[in-house]
Amino acid sequence: MKLHIGIAGAGFAGAVIARELAEAGRFRISLFDERPHVAGNCHTARDEETGVMVHQYGPHIFNTSREDVWEYVNKWGKFEPFVNRVKAHTERGVFSLPINLLTINQFFGKKLSPHEARDFVGALSDPTIREPKNFEEQALKFLGGEFYKNFFYGYTKKQWGVEPTNLPASILRRLPVRFNYDDNYYNQKYQGIPISGYTEIVKRILDHPAIEVRLGQRLEAERKRDFDHVFWSGPMDGFFKFRLGRLGYRTLAFERFVEAGDYQGNPVINYCEEEIPFTRISEHKHFAPWEKHELTVCFKEYSKLCGKTDTPYYPLRLTHDKDLLERYAGLAEKEEGVTFIGRLGTYRYLDMHVVISESLDLAQKCLSSPPAAWPRFSAHPLHSS
Numbered sequence: 001m002k003l004h005i006g007i008a009g010a011g012f013a014g015a016v017i018a019r020e021l022a023e024a025g026r027f028r029i030s031l032f033d034e035r036p037h038v039a040g041n042c043h044t045a046r047d048e049e050t051g052v053m054v055h056q057y058g059p060h061i062f063n064t065s066r067e068d069v070w071e072y073v074n075k076w077g078k079f080e081p082f083v084n085r086v087k088a089h090t091e092r093g094v095f096s097l098p099i100n101l102l103t104i105n106q107f108f109g110k111k112l113s114p115h116e117a118r119d120f121v122g123a124l125s126d127p128t129i130r131e132p133k134n135f136e137e138q139a140l141k142f143l144g145g146e147f148y149k150n151f152f153y154g155y156t157k158k159q160w161g162v163e164p165t166n167l168p169a170s171i172l173r174r175l176p177v178r179f180n181y182d183d184n185y186y187n188q189k190y191q192g193i194p195i196s197g198y199t200e201i202v203k204r205i206l207d208h209p210a211i212e213v214r215l216g217q218r219l220e221a222e223r224k225r226d227f228d229h230v231f232w233s234g235p236m237d238g239f240f241k242f243r244l245g246r247l248g249y250r251t252l253a254f255e256r257f258v259e260a261g262d263y264q265g266n267p268v269i270n271y272c273e274e275e276i277p278f279t280r281i282s283e284h285k286h287f288a289p290w291e292k293h294e295l296t297v298c299f300k301e302y303s304k305l306c307g308k309t310d311t312p313y314y315p316l317r318l319t320h321d322k323d324l325l326e327r328y329a330g331l332a333e334k335e336e337g338v339t340f341i342g343r344l345g346t347y348r349y350l351d352m353h354v355v356i357s358e359s360l361d362l363a364q365k366c367l368s369s370p371p372a373a374w375p376r377f378s379a380h381p382l383h384s385s
């Protein structure tokens with residue numbers, strides 16, 4: 001008899017593990033998602049009015065250096081190469097991001113070479129900070145006050161809703177600083193966007209006779225006993241009915257507008273000024289330059305604290321959240337028959353490629369051991385952010 005596996009959440013975390021187990025032939029899988037679509041927050045759909053493919057929960061550009069992950073996603077759909085070139089709207093003008101030689105030269109009105117720029121930025125750094133303890137210290141140590149004030153302070157405060165001194169330094173480490181003119185937002189080897197959208201890819205991953213997809217239905221934690229094992233990619237605190245309190249998340253609100261032609265000439269412009277209430281504007285037709293559209297659809301993005309009925313996006317991981325997380329992780333460790341996976345299940349700020357690689361690695365472990373020995377987490381919530 002095939003083992004019956006329940007999966008909560010039809011994002012990449014749940015879909016990849018579902019497919020890998022289905023392929024093994026020893027399992028039948030029921031996958032639930034309370035939303036009416038698969039692909040979680042990577043969901044894409046064509047905008048009815050403009051025909052543009054819209055990333056419904058904000059822009060997603062696939063990037064990875066892991067060859068197996070890149071091969072894996074390409075198995076399910078064709079990707080067009082795409083390099084994300086972001087611009088920063090600041091009090092002093094519009095500049096190139098991530099901070100690179102063009103940004104440094106234009107922002108300071110210089111003509112520095114890579115070597116000179118390194119020394120120049122080095123001299124801006126605050127020498128009193130040895131080990132940066134938070135986001136602000138990390139920025140002041142590596143970039144100095146001018147860059148911090150104009151590019152990071154306002155944006156970060158809007159994005160996270162707290163002073164940057166309350167945020168971990170690791171958030172800033174997501175962004176490279178370059179002493180050449182490379183303005184690629186990412187450092188990864190493979191970068192692209194699927195021409196038919198992410199939802200199509202996830203649908204194909206889930207298209208297997210051993211996988212039953214139930215949309216518009218939530219898998220309740222107490223139904224765990226109906227399955228031989230459950231993979232939970234919903235919020236970890238949600239599994240435990242928030243009995244210890246709620247982990248903090250940021251959510252996003254989008255203000256849609258349509259214009260003719262080209263609205264901003266770039267897929268993403270970050271608004272770094274504190275007084276401008278939104279964090280960025282994304283213009284989605286620029287994520288698919290291989291398509292032609294007369295109209296253009298754009299979204300102003302506002303970040304706010306996630307309420308009970310909002311969609312969670314970014315785990316906050318403030319000190320209070322980490323204490324609570326520790327206690328929830330303790331409960332999870334004792335919970336038999338469940339594996340917590342993905343961004344919400346492990347309460348970590350994860351990119352798509354990390355979620356996929358963790359689910360692929362987890363599947364390997366699960367296929368070589370009995371369910372009783374399956375890991376409690378795809379990766380431990382407390383070990384990385």
Ligand code: UDP
Nearest residue numbers: 088151152153155156159171172174175270
């Ligand atoms: N950030 C900023 N200004 C920018 C871009 C990024 O201050 O123009 C900060 C912000 O705190 C953000 C972090 O750098 O959360 C990481 O940026 P990334 O673009 O990776 O954030 P994402 O859009 O993926 O959340």
